[in-house]
Amino acid sequence: MRSCATAGVVALHRTLRKALRSFSAPSSCAFLGPNLPDVWVPREHTSPHTLFPESLQWANGYSAVILEGKPIAKQMKVQVADEIRKMKSVIGKFPRLAVVLVGDRRDSHTFIHIKLKACGQVGIETVVSQLPEKCDESELLDVVSGLNEDPDVHGIVVQLPLPQHLDEEKIINVVSPEKDVDGFHPLNMGSLAIRGRKPFSVPCAPKGCIELLLRHGVEIKGKRAVIIGRSKIAGLPTSLLLQRHHATVSMLHAYTKNPEEITSEADIVVADVGIPNIVRGNWLKKGAVVIDMGTNQVKDPSGHGFCVSGDVCFEEAVKVASAITPVPGGIGPVTISMLLSNTLDSAKRAFGMIETDVEFSVLGLYSYSKCTP
Amino acid sequence: MRSCATAGVVALHRTLRKALRSFSAPSSCAFLGPNLPDVWVPREHTSPHTLFPESLQWANGYSAVILEGKPIAKQMKVQVADEIRKMKSVIGKFPRLAVVLVGDRRDSHTFIHIKLKACGQVGIETVVSQLPEKCDESELLDVVSGLNEDPDVHGIVVQLPLPQHLDEEKIINVVSPEKDVDGFHPLNMGSLAIRGRKPFSVPCAPKGCIELLLRHGVEIKGKRAVIIGRSKIAGLPTSLLLQRHHATVSMLHAYTKNPEEITSEADIVVADVGIPNIVRGNWLKKGAVVIDMGTNQVKDPSGHGFCVSGDVCFEEAVKVASAITPVPGGIGPVTISMLLSNTLDSAKRAFGMIETDVEFSVLGLYSYSKCTP
Numbered sequence: 001m002r003s004c005a006t007a008g009v010v011a012l013h014r015t016l017r018k019a020l021r022s023f024s025a026p027s028s029c030a031f032l033g034p035n036l037p038d039v040w041v042p043r044e045h046t047s048p049h050t051l052f053p054e055s056l057q058w059a060n061g062y063s064a065v066i067l068e069g070k071p072i073a074k075q076m077k078v079q080v081a082d083e084i085r086k087m088k089s090v091i092g093k094f095p096r097l098a099v100v101l102v103g104d105r106r107d108s109h110t111f112i113h114i115k116l117k118a119c120g121q122v123g124i125e126t127v128v129s130q131l132p133e134k135c136d137e138s139e140l141l142d143v144v145s146g147l148n149e150d151p152d153v154h155g156i157v158v159q160l161p162l163p164q165h166l167d168e169e170k171i172i173n174v175v176s177p178e179k180d181v182d183g184f185h186p187l188n189m190g191s192l193a194i195r196g197r198k199p200f201s202v203p204c205a206p207k208g209c210i211e212l213l214l215r216h217g218v219e220i221k222g223k224r225a226v227i228i229g230r231s232k233i234a235g236l237p238t239s240l241l242l243q244r245h246h247a248t249v250s251m252l253h254a255y256t257k258n259p260e261e262i263t264s265e266a267d268i269v270v271a272d273v274g275i276p277n278i279v280r281g282n283w284l285k286k287g288a289v290v291i292d293m294g295t296n297q298v299k300d301p302s303g304h305g306f307c308v309s310g311d312v313c314f315e316e317a318v319k320v321a322s323a324i325t326p327v328p329g330g331i332g333p334v335t336i337s338m339l340l341s342n343t344l345d346s347a348k349r350a351f352g353m354i355e356t357d358v359e360f361s362v363l364g365l366y367s368y369s370k371c372t373p
Numbered sequence: 374m375r376s377c378a379t380a381g382v383v384a385l386h387r388t389l390r391k392a393l394r395s396f397s398a399p400s401s402c403a404f405l406g407p408n409l410p411d412v413w414v415p416r417e418h419t420s421p422h423t424l425f426p427e428s429l430q431w432a433n434g435y436s437a438v439i440l441e442g443k444p445i446a447k448q449m450k451v452q453v454a455d456e457i458r459k460m461k462s463v464i465g466k467f468p469r470l471a472v473v474l475v476g477d478r479r480d481s482h483t484f485i486h487i488k489l490k491a492c493g494q495v496g497i498e499t500v501v502s503q504l505p506e507k508c509d510e511s512e513l514l515d516v517v518s519g520l521n522e523d524p525d526v527h528g529i530v531v532q533l534p535l536p537q538h539l540d541e542e543k544i545i546n547v548v549s550p551e552k553d554v555d556g557f558h559p560l561n562m563g564s565l566a567i568r569g570r571k572p573f574s575v576p577c578a579p580k581g582c583i584e585l586l587l588r589h590g591v592e593i594k595g596k597r598a599v600i601i602g603r604s605k606i607a608g609l610p611t612s613l614l615l616q617r618h619h620a621t622v623s624m625l626h627a628y629t630k631n632p633e634e635i636t637s638e639a640d641i642v643v644a645d646v647g648i649p650n651i652v653r654g655n656w657l658k659k660g661a662v663v664i665d666m667g668t669n670q671v672k673d674p675s676g677h678g679f680c681v682s683g684d685v686c687f688e689e690a691v692k693v694a695s696a697i698t699p700v701p702g703g704i705g706p707v708t709i710s711m712l713l714s715n716t717l718d719s720a721k722r723a724f725g726m727i728e729t730d731v732e733f734s735v736l737g738l739y740s741y742s743k744c745t746p
């Protein structure tokens with residue numbers, strides 16, 4: 001049960017909010033989509049699909065507009081850095097992100113390096129907890145519980161994948177939903193699935209996907225969206241977000257019998273398969289907007305080392321689509337900026353700068369303890 | 374944090390489980406679908422759709438098989454009643470369901486009457502908490518919190534809709550996810566959305582929909598399913614369940630531009646709109662399996678009083694579909710049986726008859742208290 005002492009904290013937060021209202025822009029929820037009522041109207045005829053904004057109609061001849069992620073990521077970083085600067089000057093506090101790494105996977109080290117660097121650029125402090133490849137589950141759970149209890153930590157990222165012997169689901173369950181800046185906790189995923197609800201955090205890549213579409217003026221409401229692949233990191237939450245924006249969403253996966261056929265009906269195509277170039281140009285409807293969430297390591301054509309390739313055959317798709325994200329340089333950079341934004345929002349909640357009266361029953365649920373059978 | 378005292382309880386539960394294993398069938402999770410890996414194979418050609426079982430091919434001439442819910446509901450009740458009898462005889466305990474009703478809506482009274490009657494038939498004890506139409510939110514939250522804390526209550530149903538002045542979302546958040554036999558808590562919805570996870574409870578109507586399909590031998594994996602309507606009670610969780618069964622799911626709603634066209638591609642059609650007969654025969658592909666979740670009150674053709682009508686124009690659909698649920702008598706009765714089964718499972722968890730080591734972090738989350746600002 002919540003202790004009465006929190007009443008005092010709440011009062012303090014109110015005072016802070018007043019002081020901070022002068023500069024702190026309310027955390028935007030545009031990415032969650034407009035909460036429209038489902039009013040069905042009788043349809044005598046099928047309404048035609050409207051076109052995408054002219055700006056997206058093969059602006060450069062017969063080639064698609066390239067939805068570059070870097071400029072958007074840069075803008076977002078500037079905004080986040082600006083807010084953190086003001087936060088420091090007014091209340092002398094700043095966001096802190098904790099990253100938990102188990103083992104020595106090279107790719108995990110690379111991803112963490114990128115995250116830490118981005119945090120440094122905007123003024124988010126970071127702490128890294130590194131555990132050995134062969135650590136016990138209990139050691140990892142102790143680390144996560146410690147970070148949950150640390151009031152100076154506002155965001156927690158457990159770098160995935162974890163070694164085989166560790167139960168990923170169990171670890172994610174124990175991350176405090178309020179500090180779950182990856183948005184993978186089932187409480188956050190459920191709040192994303194249920195229209196009208198507001199998760200503490202939304203997974204970064206899907207949030208980046210919506211940000212890219214919105215910033216490029218792509219109309220989502222009423223459009224047919226096809227998500228190819230259903231990972232909990234990208235495909236699933238992206239489908240839930242697009243539904244909140246009132247797209248008509250179809251989820252394709254490895255057991256879909258005719259992915260090309262269904263994809264060819266889509267106005268918006270999101271690829272999250274993990275197979276280089278699986279989505280070919282002939283899968284796409286002319287004028288479709290294509291978001292490539294794939295980041296596949298492939299041998300460099302030069303024969304030296306590796307390079308990153310998407311799930312979409314760019315050379316073919318660029319001739320059919322009206323807009324497409326490049327890989328690398330598309331969703332990737334925006335995803336990192338979303339992690340910064342989620343961490344900032346999480347800190348704002350902790351500092352009482354974002355109104356939140358969300359309360360959940362916890363009876364029968366408990367955080368990890370050594371008494372666990 | 375979980376107290377060490379629970380260790381003793383856990384030990385007791387282990388002993389109980391041993392004693393009970395003799396009769397207690399493990400709670401089936403077939404409705405959650407097989408947890409298959411997404412292995413993408415190169416596709417040179419589009420694979421053809423396989424047909425539904427012959428038993429569903431217009432068995433009676435040119436009319437669809439009628440997917441009657443009553444016999445299945447009856448079978449399920451017999452199974453639940455049998456388990457409860459054995460439970461009583463072995464440990465002298467039985468499931469108890471608490472129903473919370475606010476106000477005097479006639480339809481709510483009817484629904485609750487049906488639920489209480491069904492509970493009585495199988496040996497589930499019931500308690501009803503009735504609050505006046507104009508009750509404060511705090512009164513309702515106190516009642517729910519009390520039921521959360523009552524170890525003799527295993528399932529809680531807050532009858533919806535609530536009066537306008539009450540925040541439905543806030544009330545549902547406070548129901549303990551372990552006692553949330555309606556499956557509406559975001560933690561349960563999130564665990565349903567994320568493949569491989571197991572919610573404490575799954576919403577009853579969607580669970581009933583899958584039960585109907587499975588018991589009639591309808592193949593779901595690889596089939597195209599269209600859900601028309603996206604309520605959190607039916608459409609949304611049904612889409613999540615069908616995805617877990619590896620159907621290719623498309624969610625249609627009021628902003629879908631061409632619902633007829635998309636529906637006509639579906640092998641399985643689920644209607645959850647709330648508009649009588651909106652789904653016409655010409656929306657359907659020949660041989661489709663149609664699940665009608667609509668329960669709309671319409672004027673009786675005789676002109677006397679009202680009767681219940683589905684969202685699907687039955688007379689037209691029955692000539693095109695290979696199988697269809699009637700309204701009433703289709704999903705309705707199975708839904709009630711699912712509430713009984715969810716309540717039994719919830720009691721089994723409380724009695725330690727179902728293994729569950731699910732743990733969630735609760736830091737920063739708290740159940741309702743009067744200190745709430």
